[in-house]
Amino acid sequence: MxxxxxxxxxxxxxxxxxxxxxxxxxxxxxxxxxxxxxxxxxxxxxxxxxxxxxxxxxxxxxxxxxxxxxxxxxxxxxxxxxxxxxxxxxxENGWLALSDATSWLADGTILLNERVLDAVEKKQAAISILKEYGNYEWLTSSGSITILNNxxxxxxxxxxxxxxxxxxxxxxxxxxxxxxxxxxxxxxx
Structure with a gap:
């Protein structure tokens, strides 16, 4: 084994x-x-x-x-x-692969990438734009929108x-x- x-x-x-x-x-x-x-x-x-x-x-x-x-x-x-x-x-992008401003890794504890802290605002803006100008339900039918931190x-x-x-x-x-x-x-x- x-x-x-x-x-x-x-x-x-x-x-x-x-x-x-x-x-x-x-x-x-x-x-x-x-x-x-x-x-x-x-x-x-x-x-x-x-x-x-x-x-x-x-x-x-x-x-x-x-x-x-x-x-x-x-x-x-x-x-x-x-x-x-x-x-x-x-x-240069810190630890997180995906932006998650709620993560303890985004608070400056380990390899701070301050842009992660803006992820919530950016995601909400993207969702708002897609709901107004795109087919949001179709675009998110395979999963939620994620902001890449890289x-x-x-x-x-x-x-x-x-x-x-x-x-x-x-x-x-x-x-x-x-x-x-x-x-x-x-x-x-």
Missing amino acids: DGIAPLLLRLYLAPIFIQAGWTKFQNFEGTSAWFGNPDWGLGLPFPEVLALLAASTELVGGFLLLIGLFTRLISIPLAFTMVVAAITAHA GIEFAATYFIMVFVLIFTGGGRYTSADHFLRKKIFKQGH
């Missing part, structure tokens, strides 16, 4: 990384521009190279996590990618999850790593 926890981590993370990498490749020019532009993007050097590395790591890493192949190895660049994302793209919460969570996989591996009996290791050791003895 000790392979179940790593399996669940892998199955949770795989579609997240696959989608993130796929999205970066689908709009590679825009992704590279965002990576490199200092005015409205991240202002990173070598944006095409870094965009290619990030997209490849996420896409290939997601598929490797899905089957549990080279789990420990791919988790290292995935963890690094999450640290870079947290620092370059999310840190803080480090998700990147930090994914970092912790892949960091755990560095130490646990893909999982006993639940990963390609387990069966590959078993085959290699069987041939070696």
